[in-house]
Amino acid sequence: MNRIDYLFQTKKERVLSIYVTAGFPNLEDTLPVMEAIQAAGADIIELGIPYSDPIADGPTIQESNTRALENGMSIKTLFSQLLGFRAKIHVPVILMGYLNPIIQFGVEEFCKKCKEVGVDGLILPDLPMSQYLEEYKALFEEYGLFISFLISPQTSEKRIREVDENSSGFIYMVSSHAITGAKAAISKEQEEYFERVANMRLTHPRLIGFGISDATTFQLASRYSQGAIIGSAFIKHISNSTALKQDIQTFIQGVLAQE
């Protein structure tokens, strides 16, 4: 069974996924950061493949992408770092990335490597669902890779049903009209949207991302879904860290603290 499915079967609420850019803050930090995220109690690790033009991401994550690229990170390097990581990491690991670097690497080769090292799923924000169905679905399935599609407050009910039908693992629910890291508090309007989708009784669990940054927002998101994804706030927290392991521990335990 895919680790993502197993997770959601055994844990129905307060699932925490932490996003971090691979090769950040330093090139060799990828694995130590993953270990620390797991040790601190997060349930999923979303590893970002850095890209020069990440249009769905805000300044914090773009900055981390730029830094990772300057550090020399590439897909090739990432897979060499991930070789054997399953000896230490048991939580689901998802790669998040823009399509272009993956196409240049070779999509089939990419899938093969993912399976080889033990990656469970993908989030590819600029891969349209129609293109996925036409070109990549068979390939991803062959290599046992889950894919999470995004929905936003503007996504129609019909489209949400389509996303539910074609996603595997979980649905990535974008909390607002925004890029990552854009907003601090969660509005009434957003809560109504969370509730509307919760009431749709979708077959896949949902994780809420964008604008989730601390215990309060995590708790709120968890009220309407199985959990949440935190990216920008985490990146900000570790960006100048001199004691990574400890800082990661502090951040994640802070988020998980019940008020």
Add this chain to the structure above:
Amino acid sequence: MIQVDEKGFYGKFGGAYIPEMLYPNVEELRENWEAIVASPSYQEEFQQLLRDFVGRPTPLYFAARLSETFGAKIYLKREDLCHTGAHKVNNTVGQIILAKKLGKKRIIAETGAGQHGVATATVCALMGMDCTIYMGELDIKRQRPNVERMRILGAKVVPAVSGSKTLKDATNEAMRAWIADPVGTHYIIGSVVGPHPYPEMVARFQSVISEEIKWQLLAKEGRENPDLVIACVGGGSNAAGAFYHYYNEPAVRLIAAEAAGLGIHSGKSAATSVLGTPGILHGSKTLVMQTEDGQVIEPHSISAGLDYPGIGPVHAHLHAVGRAEFVGVEDEDAMKAGILLSRTEGIIPAIETAHAIHALNQISFNPNDLIVINLSGRGDKDLETYIQWGNY
């Protein structure tokens, strides 16, 4: 046949590779734009504005001294005489009426040198719409007069401070701004780039250029088709407009002049047809200047309007199937061609356009050939660059 298919592909290039957050906007456009543009009320307003506001039709001018210099019969399509000084306004007029009919309240756009930004700010002022222009921080410093023109017209100019702080980053910022306000905002893309339906929509608005060339040439020469059409290509909107009604006339040679910068292989160039490989940029699959790892490379050209690491998907297709001939023109040669046109015809061209003029030196043609060059813009905005170059 050179034609876009229903999924937005020209052959292998095109499509709509966009985050799901933009899907409803792009879908709304895709479903509605053609019907709206075809409606009588749209056409009436569009044609009236092209005539009375933009100043169309623009003349097709026989360039006698230039013809003599090159030994061919050369006509210039005078897009430089459009209001705001370049062809860009054809598209912004088309899109602003569309935005209004879609009930949008706010306009955003990206700009490199500022020409598309000025053309957008202009039509927003005309229609009383709120306007925000994203422009690379570096470009803001380099193109001060255009920044101030936009501000005079009432637009807000927002610096893009990420990445290389130029056109590519301004486009990223505009896309992000659209994600942040998808319901009330229309994004006016300035070239034949971006997700479907933008490349075809912008080409259609610019196709008035070749539509006019056809009847103007018929009146002057007794034939609709020249032997060659020459245009410069950055993203490729003026070229798409000049080529549009000739795509499927194989007897007409289509020449695309790219910016070769300091030399195609100098590392300081924007010659995408040579240096680009298939990839995804700003929502479409096209030729992209990129590293082996798929990271976008920063291009170089002396003309900010050609300084783009991709080309529109239709041009990638024209290149792939051999329908258009691509010529790389270096900075220095473009500047010289700008001076040549100034002195033979009394027209100081935009430096982008000067690349198309210089292409005459790099292609072969017959003495009797009838050539149309799309004179896409005038050189007022480039005075500072001409002065700094100084070799005149």
